[in-house]
Amino acid sequence: MAELTYRQAVARGIAQEMERDPTVYFIGEDVAAAGGVFKTTEGLLERFGPRRVRDTPISEQAIVGAIMGAAMNGLRPIAEIMFSDFFAVCWDLVANQIAKTRYMTDGQVKLPLVIRSANGGGVRFGAQHSQSVEAWAMQIPGLKVVVPSTPTDVIGLLAAAVRDDDPVIVLEPKALYAMKEDVPEGEIVDRLGAAAVRREGSDLTIAALGAMVPKALEAAERLAAEDGVSAEVIDVRSLVPFDVGTILASVERTGRLVTVEENPRLCGWGAEVASIVAEEAFWNLDGPIVRVTTPHLPLPAADALEDLAIPSVERIVEAVRGTLERRTA
Amino acid sequence: MATVREARAGAAEIDPAVRLRIYRMMVEGRAFERRAHDLFLEGLIKGTSHLAHGQEAVAAGFAAAMREDDLTFRTYRGHLHTLFRGAPMEALMAELMGRATGICGGKGGSMHLTDVAHGAMGSYAIVAAHMPIANGAAWAALERGTGQVVVCFFGDGATNIGAFHEALNLAVVWKLPVVFVCENNLYMEYTPIAQVTAVPNPAADRASAYGLEGILVDGNDADKVYLVAEECLGRARAGEGPSLVEARTYRHGGHSRADPAKYRPEEEVREWLARDPIPRYRERLRSLGVDPAELDRIEAEAAEAVERAVAAARAAPVPPPEALSTNLWADGGSSWRS
Numbered sequence: 001m002a003e004l005t006y007r008q009a010v011a012r013g014i015a016q017e018m019e020r021d022p023t024v025y026f027i028g029e030d031v032a033a034a035g036g037v038f039k040t041t042e043g044l045l046e047r048f049g050p051r052r053v054r055d056t057p058i059s060e061q062a063i064v065g066a067i068m069g070a071a072m073n074g075l076r077p078i079a080e081i082m083f084s085d086f087f088a089v090c091w092d093l094v095a096n097q098i099a100k101t102r103y104m105t106d107g108q109v110k111l112p113l114v115i116r117s118a119n120g121g122g123v124r125f126g127a128q129h130s131q132s133v134e135a136w137a138m139q140i141p142g143l144k145v146v147v148p149s150t151p152t153d154v155i156g157l158l159a160a161a162v163r164d165d166d167p168v169i170v171l172e173p174k175a176l177y178a179m180k181e182d183v184p185e186g187e188i189v190d191r192l193g194a195a196a197v198r199r200e201g202s203d204l205t206i207a208a209l210g211a212m213v214p215k216a217l218e219a220a221e222r223l224a225a226e227d228g229v230s231a232e233v234i235d236v237r238s239l240v241p242f243d244v245g246t247i248l249a250s251v252e253r254t255g256r257l258v259t260v261e262e263n264p265r266l267c268g269w270g271a272e273v274a275s276i277v278a279e280e281a282f283w284n285l286d287g288p289i290v291r292v293t294t295p296h297l298p299l300p301a302a303d304a305l306e307d308l309a310i311p312s313v314e315r316i317v318e319a320v321r322g323t324l325e326r327r328t329a
Numbered sequence: 330m331a332t333v334r335e336a337r338a339g340a341a342e343i344d345p346a347v348r349l350r351i352y353r354m355m356v357e358g359r360a361f362e363r364r365a366h367d368l369f370l371e372g373l374i375k376g377t378s379h380l381a382h383g384q385e386a387v388a389a390g391f392a393a394a395m396r397e398d399d400l401t402f403r404t405y406r407g408h409l410h411t412l413f414r415g416a417p418m419e420a421l422m423a424e425l426m427g428r429a430t431g432i433c434g435g436k437g438g439s440m441h442l443t444d445v446a447h448g449a450m451g452s453y454a455i456v457a458a459h460m461p462i463a464n465g466a467a468w469a470a471l472e473r474g475t476g477q478v479v480v481c482f483f484g485d486g487a488t489n490i491g492a493f494h495e496a497l498n499l500a501v502v503w504k505l506p507v508v509f510v511c512e513n514n515l516y517m518e519y520t521p522i523a524q525v526t527a528v529p530n531p532a533a534d535r536a537s538a539y540g541l542e543g544i545l546v547d548g549n550d551a552d553k554v555y556l557v558a559e560e561c562l563g564r565a566r567a568g569e570g571p572s573l574v575e576a577r578t579y580r581h582g583g584h585s586r587a588d589p590a591k592y593r594p595e596e597e598v599r600e601w602l603a604r605d606p607i608p609r610y611r612e613r614l615r616s617l618g619v620d621p622a623e624l625d626r627i628e629a630e631a632a633e634a635v636e637r638a639v640a641a642a643r644a645a646p647v648p649p650p651e652a653l654s655t656n657l658w659a660d661g662g663s664s665w666r667s
């Protein structure tokens with residue numbers, strides 16, 4: 001075991017795959033010589049050289065186009081989009097080209113590529129460098145989407161994404177880059193489409209994603225200590241493919257579901273989960289499904305305001321208390 | 330110092346067999362698209378289509394100069410580029426007609442013809458989106474040492490969108506084996522390109538911004554296109570990086586099926602019809618001593634091939650319902666639940 005930060009784990013994950021497979025290449029803005037603006041790719045240039053680890057101009061369409069074309073012609077490339085907000089300037093390549101080409105060609109084209117990007121808020125960057133864009137990505141048929149919430153997970157899910165023959169968007173919660181964890185030595189390979197039960201419980205299920213997972217866990221501890229409530233916490237991890245089974249199995253036991261989402265309210269992943277649970281586990285529910293989200297607003301820069309916007313441990317605790325009170329009322 | 334220049338005059342000798350191939354391509358392409366147009370009017374081809382009547386020489390000249398494993402990227406006006414790389418005509422016609430035997434199983438349609446087996450890597454219906462993608466294929470060719478060159482066709486309208494500029498810059502910086510070919514047919518959809526573009530030659534005049542030569546070529550002269558293609562492909566294969574060619578041409582019809590093209594001056598249309606690349610090439614072949622009977626035979630064979638393709642497509646089944654949910658993912662399925 002070695003203690004790694006999330007940002008160091010990103011570099012280890014990429015290195016693990018580049019070491020294993022010479023067709024894995026990595027490009028992006030400031031990723032090589034500078035080691036990434038978030039220092040998530042330090043040491044890769046030195047280790048794999050300037051052909052396989054390459055700085056690009058500020059040209060998101062050129063970056064995303066390059067990995068698509070390269071994937072069509074025998075490479076397994078990884079690109080970094082520095083902030084996920086910048087998907088907006090290359091969304092045609094992602095949503096119209098990468099996502100649709102396999103289907104439109106009836107399977108003639110395979111696109112084994114990965115786009116990784118720093119996602120979400122909590123770091124006072126303001127509205128254009130803080131968005132949680134997972135709903136954009138999961139809306140488009142043909143994209144796989146994962147959001148690792150721990151250093152170990154980011155290695156394993158990056159590896160799974162690189163080895164997958166379909167395009168995968170890996171969203172790294174930038175609020176978690178400093179998170180530390182003991183990470184096992186040796187190769188780590190996870191799988192796409194698997195949620196993880198982070199804390200077992202019997203009174204309700206809290207489903208959370210990315211930077212909301214540690215907050216949900218903290219909320220669960222407080223609820224246990226202060227209210228004697230036993231909350232199960234599920235780390236959703238993979239939005240496409242979505243592990244419906246783990247959530248349904250949990251809700252069938254607990255009868256209650258709270259989702260914790262960093263995205264703005266409308267059409268967040270939790271709305272889809274609520275719809276699935278309402279359709280498929282309705283008779284197991286003991287109360288309404290509750291969604292804790294960022295309000296439907298751009299994120300403000302001031303810390304006092306941003307902290308009000310993004311779900312906090314306090315808000316999660318209150319939401320859980322609210323839904324449980326309705327049980328006893 | 331980068332400049333804009335006309336393609337070098339066709340001093341080089343062109344193999345007579347290559348010339349016949351080019352003629353056959355152009356004639357087949359014209360016959361195929363004529364028939365496709367009729368089938369639209371009959372209601373057998375639905376949706377939209379963008380025909381390239383009049384622009385055949387550009388696609389044919391390049392296709393004749395390309396190596397078998399070279400890759401083509403092109404636009405929604407891409408029937409010909411796909412056909413000329415060797416894609417089976419029956420599967421193309423079936424795709425236009427939405428049949429199970431279509432080259433993309435009916436999922437692509439007119440704007441997305443793709444035949445990876447023949448290096449036809451896709452027709453892209455968002456203007457200029459494929460230019461950065463073509464770069465990527467060229468980048469992989471370079472890194473893998475395959476010796477392939479990528480040819481990327483685009484319209485004049487593409488020169489005013491960001492992807493064009495991002496792609497050219499990166500292609501030069503990374504010295505990629507890619508040839509960008511602007512098919513300047515003078516109109517971006519319904520609007521004269523000159524009316525909305527800062528420079529007279531929309532592609533060639535931008536070349537100097539990327540340290541490239543702007544090469545202008547008569548896109549209605551298949552020999553000139555072929556020679557410029559050979560030159561650019563050779564340069565790319567020798568590791569000398571990308572080229573940008575602007576081929577001036579003209580579409581005989583409108584932008585798409587819905588467009589009668591009434592916005593074009595009659596005099597202009599007349600002038601360009603007189604420069605139709607096919608009769609012009611036939612005349613050249615005759616003057617070079619090719620037996621007219623051989624040219625007649627090529628034309629008859631093209632017409633027969635098109636009729637066979639139409640008959641086969643008409644007889645083919647529509648895609649089965651289960652095809653709806655196949656091939657989204659590499660595992661062949663489309664499930665979003667794990």
